[in-house]
Amino acid sequence: MEETLLAELRRVLGDRILSHEADDVPTIVVDAPALYDVVDALYSDENLAFRFLTTLFGMHYPAEAGQGERLGLQVLLYNMRKGQRLRVTCSFPVETPELRSLTPIFPAANWMERESYDFFGIRFAGHPNLKRILNIETMTVFPMRKDFPLEDQSRDDKDDRMFGR
Amino acid sequence: MSNPSQPFQPLSEAKTLSPVEPPPGIGGEGFFATTLDAAVGLARKGSMWPMIYATSCCGIEFMATAGAHYDIGRFGMERFSYSPRQADLLMVMGTVAKKLGPALREIYQQISEPRWVLAVGACASSGGIFDTYSVLQGIDRVIPVDVFVPGCPPRPEQILDGILRVHYLAKHESLRRRDSAEYKALLDHYGIE
Numbered sequence: 001m002e003e004t005l006l007a008e009l010r011r012v013l014g015d016r017i018l019s020h021e022a023d024d025v026p027t028i029v030v031d032a033p034a035l036y037d038v039v040d041a042l043y044s045d046e047n048l049a050f051r052f053l054t055t056l057f058g059m060h061y062p063a064e065a066g067q068g069e070r071l072g073l074q075v076l077l078y079n080m081r082k083g084q085r086l087r088v089t090c091s092f093p094v095e096t097p098e099l100r101s102l103t104p105i106f107p108a109a110n111w112m113e114r115e116s117y118d119f120f121g122i123r124f125a126g127h128p129n130l131k132r133i134l135n136i137e138t139m140t141v142f143p144m145r146k147d148f149p150l151e152d153q154s155r156d157d158k159d160d161r162m163f164g165r
Numbered sequence: 166m167s168n169p170s171q172p173f174q175p176l177s178e179a180k181t182l183s184p185v186e187p188p189p190g191i192g193g194e195g196f197f198a199t200t201l202d203a204a205v206g207l208a209r210k211g212s213m214w215p216m217i218y219a220t221s222c223c224g225i226e227f228m229a230t231a232g233a234h235y236d237i238g239r240f241g242m243e244r245f246s247y248s249p250r251q252a253d254l255l256m257v258m259g260t261v262a263k264k265l266g267p268a269l270r271e272i273y274q275q276i277s278e279p280r281w282v283l284a285v286g287a288c289a290s291s292g293g294i295f296d297t298y299s300v301l302q303g304i305d306r307v308i309p310v311d312v313f314v315p316g317c318p319p320r321p322e323q324i325l326d327g328i329l330r331v332h333y334l335a336k337h338e339s340l341r342r343r344d345s346a347e348y349k350a351l352l353d354h355y356g357i358e
Contacts, residue, residue: 135299136264143298151296158296 002026005084012045013038025076025087032092035073036100039088042077043105050077050086053106056113058120060145061091069094071120075102094145101127119144182329184240188336202340209253209279210332211241216252216276218269220259223286223318227258230321240328249275254331255308260288261301273308274357278343281331282310285324287317309351 005026009017016038018029030038042050059072072091078084092099101124102109113124114133121142124130132139141148152158188207190199219227231237231245246252249272261269273282284304287293290313292302304310311334314327342348352358 134264136262136266139263139298141298148298153296153298154302155292155296156302 005086008045008048009086012041012048023087025085027087027089030088030090032073032090032099035075035088035090036102036105039075039077039102040105042086042088048079049081050079050084052078052080053102053108053112054078054085056102056109056116058116058122058144059091060094060120062146071097071122073099073116073122097122098125099123100125101130103127118142121145182326182333184329184332202338203336205340206336206338209338210335212244213240213242213253213281213332213335214244214246214251215242215254215256215283216246216249216272218255218257218272220257220261220265221288223258223289223316226318226321227256227285227324230324235321235325237325237328240325240332242328249273250277252276253279253335254281254283256283256285257289257304258285260293260295261304262299263301264299266301266304266307269304270307270357279335279338281312281335282308283312283314283327283331284310285314285327286319287315289313290315293317307355308357309355 002022006020009020009028013028013030016030016034018031020026020028028038039050042048054076056073056075059074061067061070061072063069070091071094072089075088077086077088079086090099097120099122101113103113103124104126110128111133113122113127114130116122117124117127117130118132118135119142131137135143187197188199188203190197190203192198217224217227229235231243237243242254249255253276255273255276257269273280282304284290288295288300289304290310292300294317296302301307312327312330314323316323319327
């Protein structure tokens with residue numbers, strides 16, 4: 001990551017940056033409960049001024065050695081004046097998929113958070129209208145979680161003798 | 166003229182789907198006498214207004230079917246009803262998402278009796294290649310279907326064949342069928358009033 005950007009981020013966020021990496025987009029990892037305050041600080045700071053929410057989406061990490069099943073959220077921010085991008089990411093256990101909604105900072109987060117709820121079951125406290133956005137309202141599962149089978153949910157005409165499985 | 170002693174063959178056993186074959190009856194110079202059922206069936210099949218419900222590539226094949234080359238107008242169907250209130254046949258062509266299921270069902274409910282449903286293509290019939298969380302695995306899960314047309318997408322000839330099969334059903338349908346206990350049980354099965 002660019003040194004000046006990192007220094008600025010450290011000035012504003014301090015030790016709230018758990019780790020960072022220079023991917024194609026500079027990335028910082030933060031604690032899930034601190035996500036709202038981090039994004040708020042990045043928005044409010046006159047110098048960093050990340051005031052455009054490019055996108056926001058959920059992720060699912062299946063259980064691995066040394067770490068249980070986790071969900072994640074990535075927030076892509078953009079400073080239009082400088083052309084600077086930043087990815088803020090956090091993860092949290094799948095049992096407590098709760099975050100503070102970013103809609104007070106970015107109204108654009110409204111539908112994206114609904115999508116993250118729809119597909120990953122991430123609940124956003126303080127969201128004005130947290131309900132499914134793309135899938136049918138009666139759906140009871142979160143289909144983008146990796147424990148959700150890709151096929152054979154409601155199909156009963158697939159005969160293995162004919163499908164060669 | 167078909168044999169009056171065998172007025173109805175099941176669709177699966179029907180050898181011919183001739184659109185011009187007259188019903189059983191007695192004809193002569195300037196007159197033709199037949200049963201009311203057959204006359205009404207003839208009228209129904211001869212001017213069936215389709216309600217178009219095209220969501221994807223099967224709809225493109227349908228557009229070809231409706232065009233000058235395949236010409237659906239040859240079968241008295243060139244007047245498409247974009248209102249379910251005036252339609253006789255609901256043609257579902259393409260992938261129907263689960264979220265669209267209630268809308269499709271409402272369209273079906275708005276079509277007055279007698280009504281027929283043609284499911285065109287693999288997606289409308291069974292979900293097709295989309296064995297996934299968001300796609301309805303066949304429209305027969307929400308509404309009763311009269312004829313399924315296989316194919317991905319089916320060629321216009323296949324769609325015409327499906328239409329002729331619907332016509333066959335309409336032509337040979339008893340006037341009392343829609344009042345029968347079986348038909349009511351079918352609608353009850355789908356929870357349709």
